[in-house]
Amino acid sequence: MRLSSLALITWVVLLSSSPAFAQAPATASPEVQRLQRLRGLAELWGEVRYRHPKLASSDFDWDAPLLAALPKVEAARSREDYARALQQMLDTLGDPATYVEPWDFKEPPTRPTPSPRPLHGWEPGEVLAINLGVVSAPGGLSIFDSRYAPLVESMKKARAVVLDLRARALTDARGPYRMVSALELLAPQLFHGELRTPAQRMVRRSGYRSQVGIPSGYSVEFVEGAEDVVIGEARPGPRPIVFLFDSRTVVPAVALALQQRGLARILSEGDFGPGSGAERLEVKLGEGLTAQVRASEFTVPLRADLRLPERPAGATTDTPHQAAIALARRGWKLPARAPRPEPLPRALWKPDKRYEESPYPSRPLRQLAAIRAWNVIRLFHPTLELFDKDWDQALVHFLPKFEAARDAREYALTVAELSTWVQDGHIFLRDHPEVVNLWGDMTAPVIAAELDGKAVVLEVMAPSAAPGISVGDVIEAMDGEPFAARLQRMAPYVAASTPAHQRFQLLKRALGGRDGSTSTLTVRGADGKARQVSITRSVENFDKAHTEHGPAFRVLPGNVGWVHLGRLRASEVPKVFEQLGNTRALVLDLRGYPQGVVPAMAPYLNTRSARHGNLALWNVIEGPYQDTRFHARSPVPQAKLPLYRGRTVTLIDERAISQAESAGLLLEAVNATTFVGSPTAGANGDLTDLSLPGGITFLFSGAEIRHVDGGQLQCLGLQPHVRVHPTLQGLQAGRDEVLEAALRLLEAPGSTRSVP
Numbered sequence: 065m066r067l068s069s070l071a072l073i074t075w076v077v078l079l080s081s082s083p084a085f086a087q088a089p090a091t092a093s094p095e096v097q098r099l100q101r102l103r104g105l106a107e108l109w110g111e112v113r114y115r116h117p118k119l120a121s122s123d124f125d126w127d128a129p130l131l132a133a134l135p136k137v138e139a140a141r142s143r144e145d146y147a148r149a150l151q152q153m154l155d156t157l158g159d160p161a162t163y164v165e166p167w168d169f170k171e172p173p174t175r176p177t178p179s180p181r182p183l184h185g186w187e188p189g190e191v192l193a194i195n196l197g198v199v200s201a202p203g204g205l206s207i208f209d210s211r212y213a214p215l216v217e218s219m220k221k222a223r224a225v226v227l228d229l230r231a232r233a234l235t236d237a238r239g240p241y242r243m244v245s246a247l248e249l250l251a252p253q254l255f256h257g258e259l260r261t262p263a264q265r266m267v268r269r270s271g272y273r274s275q276v277g278i279p280s281g282y283s284v285e286f287v288e289g290a291e292d293v294v295i296g297e298a299r300p301g302p303r304p305i306v307f308l309f310d311s312r313t314v315v316p317a318v319a320l321a322l323q324q325r326g327l328a329r330i331l332s333e334g335d336f337g338p339g340s341g342a343e344r345l346e347v348k349l350g351e352g353l354t355a356q357v358r359a360s361e362f363t364v365p366l367r368a369d370l371r372l373p374e375r376p377a378g379a380t381t382d383t384p385h386q387a388a389i390a391l392a393r394r395g396w397k398l399p400a401r402a403p404r405p406e407p408l409p410r411a412l413w414k415p416d417k418r419y420e421e422s423p424y425p426s427r428p429l430r431q432l433a434a435i436r437a438w439n440v441i442r443l444f445h446p447t448l449e450l451f452d453k454d455w456d457q458a459l460v461h462f463l464p465k466f467e468a469a470r471d472a473r474e475y476a477l478t479v480a481e482l483s484t485w486v487q488d489g490h491i492f493l494r495d496h497p498e499v500v501n502l503w504g505d506m507t508a509p510v511i512a513a514e515l516d517g518k519a520v521v522l523e524v525m526a527p528s529a530a531p532g533i534s535v536g537d538v539i540e541a542m543d544g545e546p547f548a549a550r551l552q553r554m555a556p557y558v559a560a561s562t563p564a565h566q567r568f569q570l571l572k573r574a575l576g577g578r579d580g581s582t583s584t585l586t587v588r589g590a591d592g593k594a595r596q597v598s599i600t601r602s603v604e605n606f607d608k609a610h611t612e613h614g615p616a617f618r619v620l621p622g623n624v625g626w627v628h629l630g631r632l633r634a635s636e637v638p639k640v641f642e643q644l645g646n647t648r649a650l651v652l653d654l655r656g657y658p659q660g661v662v663p664a665m666a667p668y669l670n671t672r673s674a675r676h677g678n679l680a681l682w683n684v685i686e687g688p689y690q691d692t693r694f695h696a697r698s699p700v701p702q703a704k705l706p707l708y709r710g711r712t713v714t715l716i717d718e719r720a721i722s723q724a725e726s727a728g729l730l731l732e733a734v735n736a737t738t739f740v741g742s743p744t745a746g747a748n749g750d751l752t753d754l755s756l757p758g759g760i761t762f763l764f765s766g767a768e769i770r771h772v773d774g775g776q777l778q779c780l781g782l783q784p785h786v787r788v789h790p791t792l793q794g795l796q797a798g799r800d801e802v803l804e805a806a807l808r809l810l811e812a813p814g815s816t817r818s819v820p
Contacts, residue, residue: 128156131428165354260294266687304391320362418758441764489561493760510525520795655717679698746777
């Protein structure tokens with residue numbers, strides 16, 4: 065994929081004006097300077113990790129250069145030391161097109177004297193020497209236009225041609241691109257017949273691919289642009305063509321194509337470097353330093369047929385030019401058949417190293433953990449702009465905490481605290497012993513909510529696993545620890561999408577524990593008396609939620625159907641409409657987590673002939689570009705089934721998350737259902753995960769899900785048309801105030817959007 069030089073420059077300008085890198089002031093303390101330098105190292109490492117073609121086509125261990133660079137950056141006593149440490153990390157790539165500038169402060173880069181030769185002139189042996197440096201200055205292409213016709217006439221007479229595209233003497237960054245533009249105009253006069261120029265390919269990371277195998281559809285691949293076809297207008301028969309490049313030349317694709325065909329040779333003054341004609345990304349590193357990161361590569365090898373040393377400044381003899389003229393005059397034997405280029409390696413994905421040898425990684429590995437997590441969220445979390453806290457500052461804030469963690473527990477708690485800066489109810493940590501010690505690996509058989517500042521039992525999921533506990537009970541203690549103290553202890557480590565959902569998640573985590581474990585709760589019921597009850601956590605409780613509550617659907621008084629979407633099984637959907645098809649309205653209870661039943665219900669409810677249920681977006685990193693989004697609309701299942709034409713009301717609260725919210729969006733799209741209750745979690749999107757040293761798996765939302773019209777859902781939730789919250793008095797009296805509000809709504813004539 066060959067992107068225009070204008071697009072590249074526009075991108076560089078945008079990045080240059082970005083406030084993303086806060087440069088440390090001149091009077092910054094040593095610690096502030098250390099952290100800012102580590103941030104520069106981290107960002108550079110991340111941009112290379114997720115954009116550089118080599119790291120998408122080999123099993124090169126990019127962690128190792130970072131681990132080697134960390135102590136060097138921390139020990140740097142000057143910006144020269146800092147720059148050198150960064151460059152040494154980049155040198156491991158073996159790619160001269162990815163570099164820090166300036167990095168060698170002792171010897172400033174020298175520029176040779178610009179060539180005094182005219183645009184074109186004759187050399188002995190009927191060799192036409194074309195100096196494209198003449199067109200490199202602003203306005204140079206206008207000069208080229210006026211001299212194009214005489215140049216073409218000279219090219220028709222030439223026995224050989226030398227084209228000088230050396231750019232090291234130039235001071236204008238646009239100069240090399242002007243030379244390429246002029247060459248593209250001249251290219252048809254260099255050969256006869258059809259020539260296919262090589263394309264460029266870039267790494268495309270469509271979302272962040274799961275590290276532990278969660279099916280998600282996120283992928284890593286190369287995308288390749290189309291080859292261009294150039295029709296040559298020169299006289300039939302080959303003639304020697306020599307291109308003269310240097311380390312600043314923007315490599316033209318046509319030159320590589322002619323070289324590949326055997327029609328041209330490339331002579332390099334110094335290293336013109338693999339990828340020197342590639343798209344690149346500029347990374348601000350602070351202290352006046354930037355880095356250029358290669359983000360594309362040609363689909364044919366880049367190589368010089370002859371390499372000569374670079375001329376020093378002030379050199380009076382242009383040895384490379386003389387060598388190019390001699391090579392053109394001498395010529396070479398053309399191959400009978402153009403050699404096929406060696407195929408480039410295909411994309412290769414392998415998971416990041418987890419460094420599971422110890423739950424308490426070494427200090428450099430803890431630094432790597434912070435850097436890896438920061439980069440993945442920075443580049444791939446789809447709703448970064450919705451976070452309340454500035455993720456750009458997260459690394460500098462948390463890196464000292466990662467470094468200071470004294471044991472496995474403090475390390476795991478630091479990761480958990482970092483995760484709360486990711487405003488996402490899908491955040492979950494696992495696969496580390498101290499994470500399990502923090503909140504276990506199994507939920508409780510009861511669900512609690514915060515009402516009037518108290519932890520109140522909202523639902524008993526599996527009554528047999530929580531005998532003696534009732535809806536409306538206030539939880540005062542757990543295993544002898546005051547519940548308020550437990551909540552306060554765990555609050556800094558629980559992430560969520562909204563404040564209301566954070567309180568709900570905190571209660572859920574606080575009641576959790578290990579699979580098979582039992583806890584004693586001290587609760588106070590409607591009679592005001594405290595009592596102790598026992599709860600057992602078990603995976604079997606999920607099945608009990610379907611079997612211990614009676615039917616998941618029934619007819620309520622007034623010929624209103626009621627369906628609990630969290631307890632309904634997909635196999636029961638036809639029975640729902642057989643038994644409730646003649647009701648005047650349906651109440652769909654979405655206060656829970658449905659198991660794929662709503663798509664099965666959609667054909668019965670699709671009175672709007674909707675084709676799509678929601679809009680999905682995820683970050684796509686392609687070459688140097690960020691914040692590209694892929695849009696996918698979730699299709700509505702279609703089937704010829706009898707339509708239910710009664711009114712529908714859907715009950716919601718913070719228990720509805722992820723698939724439940726997709727279900728709500730689908731109901732909204734197909735039926736324009738009325739939502740009653742309180743906002744949902746605001747966390748939807750296919751999960752993915754990253755791996756951290758110590759074996760921690762860090763799950764997060766890999767996609768953003770929106771309303772089918774593009775409206776926001778993340779960090780907001782489905783919003784009720786009628787807002788109703790349960791009360792402690794109502795729960796203790798055995799009332800379902802949200803359901804009652806829905807039934808009152810259905811009794812009212814006219815609009816279903818307001819309670820009478």
